[in-house]
Amino acid sequence: MLLITGASGNAGGAVLDAALRNGSPVRAMYRSERDAGRGPTGDPAIADFSDKASLSRALEGIDRVYLVCGPIPQLVEYEINMIDACKATGVRHIVLNSAMGAGRFTKSFPSWHARVEDYLRGTGLDYTILRPNGFMQNIVTYDAASIRASGAFYAAMGDTRTSLIDVRDVGEIAAGILGDPRPHLAKTYELYGPEAVSNAEIAARISAVLGTPVSFVDIPEDAQRQSMLGIGMPEWQVTAILELQEYYRTGSCAAIDSVVAGLLGKPARALDAYLRENAAAFRRDPA
Ligand SMILES: NC(=O)c1ccc[n+]([C@@H]2O[C@H](COP(=O)([O-])OP(=O)(O)OC[C@H]3O[C@@H](n4cnc5c(N)ncnc54)[C@H](OP(=O)(O)O)[C@@H]3O)[C@@H](O)[C@H]2O)c1
Structure with a gap:
């Protein structure tokens, strides 16, 4: 059991x-x-x-x-x-x-x-x-509300690529x-996921799925810190997330290999498919 x-x-x-x-x-x-x-x-x-x-x-x-x-x-x-x-x-x-x-x-x-x-x-x-x-699921968890409200999402991630x-x-x-x-x-x-994408590429993929523009805005780390503290996130969590992003920015999370497909016995799920499945989560709130 x-x-x-x-x-x-x-x-x-x-x-x-x-x-x-x-x-x-x-x-x-x-x-x-x-x-x-x-x-x-x-x-x-x-x-x-x-x-x-x-x-x-x-x-x-x-x-x-x-x-x-x-x-x-x-x-x-x-x-x-x-x-x-x-x-x-x-x-x-x-x-x-x-x-x-x-x-x-x-x-x-x-x-x-x-x-x-x-x-x-x-x-x-x-x-x-x-x-x-x-996880690809972080896109909905962390960015969908901002995309719905303003057509954009924000992070201190530059053009870092990650294979979600x-x-x-x-x-x-x-x-x-x-x-x-x-x-x-x-x-x-x-x-590792099946392809390494930057946040700007994720924004472009979501734009294509929705048929309306979505953008990624790279912001200074301190602006992201203040924003997360401002919505009530505890200090330890804000620090841990920003430090994790520091690791992502080294490029260490952008590899692509055959391990996942080998363990699954089939191709890994694709980002585009995930975004299409979750299109409703990104659609703008009705005015
Ligand atoms: N998100 C990512 O991108 C990512 C990527 C790689 C690795 N990870 C790692 O994966 C892990 C899980 O992430 P997740 O997104 O699945 O987290 P999650 O959705 O927050 O799930 C955490 C689970 O742990 C349970 N839990 C928390 N405290 C507990 C306690 N005292 N006793 C029993 N159960 C408890 C929670 O139960 P309740 O519902 O009752 O709170 C919940 O079921 C994390 O350690 C994270 O570091 C995450």
């Missing part, structure tokens, strides 16, 4: 959907009854990474775990709690959701993920680590590994 943590989130939700499609026996872990009730599985566990007893209960009868936590400062502590609980309850394999840059970039989210990776490698448990690049990956591909890859982990023992996979 598989346990999929973070089932209410982007990555965990995608893994859960894919595992259910594969016909795997699955338990989905949520923090709240409300989210569990909305989820697609009939066998939810309610547990919290900060509550070790709840983790042991969620792991009863489980032999493989997909481990993901949101990008929050407690990520290291929480994921280590879960790894310890897995070890104590006899889980046989963990697929850990990490992030591009872990082990290379010593700040922001990648540095947090690296600490969990190192801990997991030292436990003696069987594992596979996934380091996805930025569709989180549904991450979900299918993780579910496939959970279904048969043997070929993936002790492997760490960096998951």
Whole structure:
């Protein structure tokens, strides 16, 4: 039986959907009854990474775990709690959701993920680590409201290119590994999307989908900082996002390779298809 943590989130939700499609026996872990009730599985566990007893209960009868936590400062502590609980309850394999840059970039989210990776490698448990690049879904999450309101989106990203990956591909890859982990023992996979695009190119692609102009505006980092603080984002999150962008601007997240297609056994999902599917999210609010 598989346990999929973070089932209410982007990555965990995608893994859960894919595992259910594969016909795997699955338990989905949520923090709240409300989210569990909305989820697609009939066998939810309610547990919290900060509550070790709840983790042991969620792991009863489980032999493989997909481990993901949101990008929050407690990520290291929480994921280590879960790894310890897995070890104590006899889980046989963990697929850990990490992030591009872990082990290379010593700040922001990648540095947090690296600490969990190192801990997991030292436990003696069987594992596979996934380091996805930025998700295509971030375009809707972070930029769609601004595009709807003003036909533009803003960031201190210059002409940096990033090979964004569709989180549904991450979900299918993780579910496939959970279904048969043997070929993936002790492997760490960096998951790049199928093409590297700049924000200006993303704006042009959205313009083409909508038939109306959309632009990307490169802004100074401090302007982005003030804007994020102004909408109430906490300081730690603003700093982590800006530091992550600093890593993107090195060009380190623009690679393209055949790893994702190889793991999927088919081509990775394309950015244009993602943008077409989500066209409604970018359409201007009626005046
Ligand atoms: N977004 C990207 O572009 C990207 C790219 C590469 C890697 N990543 C990494 O991928 C990870 C997941 O990202 P995501 O976009 O899927 O995040 P997300 O949508 O925020 O999902 C996070 C999940 O973690 C759960 N969670 C948080 N605190 C918890 C706790 N104390 N106990 C149990 N569950 C808890 C959340 O549950 P609730 O719904 O109850 O809060 C949610 O299901 C992050 O660590 C991020 O660094 C993200």
